[in-house]
Amino acid sequence: MNNTFNYLPQLLLRLALSITMLSAVADRFGFWGENSAWGNWENFEKYTRQLTSFLPESVGGFSAYAATFLEILFPLMLIFGFKTKWAALGTGFLLLIFALSMSVALGVKAPLDYSVWIGSAAAFILAVQSDYKYSVDTLIKKS
Template sequence: MNTPDPVRIVRFALRLSLAAGFLSAVADRFGLWKAFGQGSWGSMSAFADYTHQLAPFASGWLLAVIVWAVTATETTLGVLLLTGWWPRLVGTATCLVLIVFGTAMAVSLGAESPLSYSVFAAASAGAAYAVLDTSTHRSADASKNPLQRTQFGRSSQAR
């Protein structure tokens, strides 16, 4: 009987939860959560106001570019996370986007905000998704000695 690979299960959970977070935020900007009586923004203009809080230097066309670039980035990452394509690239991009967002929140709104919304924990989830490797099959010796494991979860014997 085959038992499920725990690394694969964790990667699957990471990519689904990160995708859900990105796509839910995008759906909120378009008012899709209003039908359920939920959501934070409910419209692109409300999201633009929030974005202006995080990037007070931006207004007019620059604010519009930032709002739409962030929306396109989060939509793209959400879809790529759902598909599982390019996990290292997508996980790394997810981590970086969330670090930038969390840092902007901390600078503009205070350190409590990104911590309470677990932005940096989500960034760590993106990093974990990027580096967890399910393609290697460790030998019995490598699994007994964690010091033999090296970068990106590959054992020194797998190289």
């Protein structure tokens, strides 16, 4: 398929991954109200400790902060198309870690229900694209 037809779906994939991840961050800060998984930071930390129960407890607490930082950084990079390949790889690995942790701690159904495997695979597909037309990367390349 001609690369020209690849640009719009690629942009939509960048936005879908970004919005999904930013929505999860908004949830842990209570922005979704009653339609939420966690609703507040304390519940999110408890959930993170559950997912990382096979690690030392100090790592579980740190994981909540690290995940939140990366779930803000990578989506913003994807939205603007800045270092898109690296942001997509980071997103893919982050979601893969989430999927594996969820599988170990909660069973294989949990990451399937939340489409974490799909998100990870989609991010890796985005990472192997040859260029990103609607992006800061393209503007930098042209100058």
